[in-house]
Amino acid sequence: MTPLEVVGLNKAYPAFRLTDVSFALEKGKITGFIGRNGAGKSTTIKSLFNLVHPDSGEIRFFGLDYEGHEREIKQRVGYVSGAFAYYGKKKLRAITSVTKAFYSNWDDAAYKDCLHRFALDENKTPEQLSAGMKVKYALALALSHGAELLILDEPTSGLDPVSREDLLELFLDLCDAGKTIFFSTHITSDLDKCADRIVYIQNGRIVADDTLEGFVDAYRLVQADPKKLTQEQTEKLIGPRRAKHGVTALIRAQDADSFARPSEKADLEQIMVHLEKEEAE
Numbered sequence: 244m245t246p247l248e249v250v251g252l253n254k255a256y257p258a259f260r261l262t263d264v265s266f267a268l269e270k271g272k273i274t275g276f277i278g279r280n281g282a283g284k285s286t287t288i289k290s291l292f293n294l295v296h297p298d299s300g301e302i303r304f305f306g307l308d309y310e311g312h313e314r315e316i317k318q319r320v321g322y323v324s325g326a327f328a329y330y331g332k333k334k335l336r337a338i339t340s341v342t343k344a345f346y347s348n349w350d351d352a353a354y355k356d357c358l359h360r361f362a363l364d365e366n367k368t369p370e371q372l373s374a375g376m377k378v379k380y381a382l383a384l385a386l387s388h389g390a391e392l393l394i395l396d397e398p399t400s401g402l403d404p405v406s407r408e409d410l411l412e413l414f415l416d417l418c419d420a421g422k423t424i425f426f427s428t429h430i431t432s433d434l435d436k437c438a439d440r441i442v443y444i445q446n447g448r449i450v451a452d453d454t455l456e457g458f459v460d461a462y463r464l465v466q467a468d469p470k471k472l473t474q475e476q477t478e479k480l481i482g483p484r485r486a487k488h489g490v491t492a493l494i495r496a497q498d499a500d501s502f503a504r505p506s507e508k509a510d511l512e513q514i515m516v517h518l519e520k521e522e523a524e
């Protein structure tokens with residue numbers, strides 16, 4: 244059963260529009276949701292939980308419509324937002340005891356495991372937690388009610404490199420345990436390390452939905468002196484940007500043989516910066 248399927252989601256704001264957003268998640272996989280600032284990542288994620296009311300579209304968790312199955316879906320899905328505000332002055336112990344009452348399958352042993360694994364002190368208040376600890380606490384709650392699907396809106400932003408690395412390792416462990424993870428980020432190097440799939444949103448439209456490998460292997464990176472390129476080669480450049488010596492640009496992998504100088508493999512960040520340049524022109 245597909246953990247999440249989004250079909251034809253539309254939402255218009257005065258100066259922005261989500262247009263026909265469709266994608267599906269694969270069970271047990273980590274899917275990265277990428278796009279530049281304001282591309283529509285948070286609007287899409289909030290629409291999943293009716294925190295933003297879409298104008299149209301279908302959203303199904305585990306084959307169930309959100310409307311009519313909200314309670315069941317909330318038991319099976321954990322939503323963690325980097326900007327989540329808890330009762331700042333209450334101790335974690337008190338927040339947990341309120342939260343657990345909402346979940347029929349709350350597992351105290353799993354919760355204790357998470358506290359231990361994340362080195363969380365229940366006597367602290369959210370105000371006393373660092374950004375990374377807040378994300379870990381939110382994850383601890385999600386994992387303690389047996390969430391099968393974790394939807395995380397920028398969980399690694401604001402974390403130091405070591406905490407980010409810890410979290411990515413945790414995601415890989417969760418994935419091995421059969422959980423499905425969907426997380427938005429613009430720290431694309433995090434996804435190079437752990438994602439199986441990439442969903443890429445540009446100006447409110449999904450422009451790629453592929454395996455990480457398939458997405459990355461579709462492009463190559465070239466460096467060239469534009470004066471030495473033929474018209475045909477110039478036309479093959481995607482989002483050329485000035486570099487110290489000439490330009491760097493993406494090309495489609497199948498065009499690599501048209502260039503004399505060997506092209507390199509591009510990473511997600513390089514692909515994104517050139518595709519965004521191309522889109523802006």
Ligand SMILES: Nc1ncnc2c1ncn2[C@@H]1O[C@H](COP(=O)(O)OP(=O)(O)OP(=O)(O)O)[C@@H](O)[C@H]1O
Nearest residue numbers: 256257258259278279280281282283284285286287
């Ligand atoms: N409540 C709202 N009313 C009007 N416009 C909104 C509202 N919420 C978001 N927007 C606009 O929708 C666009 C997409 O915003 P969104 O927060 O979804 O982007 P994002 O991809 O998550 O960006 P970031 O990476 O910066 O968090 C932006 O132009 C934003 O200004």
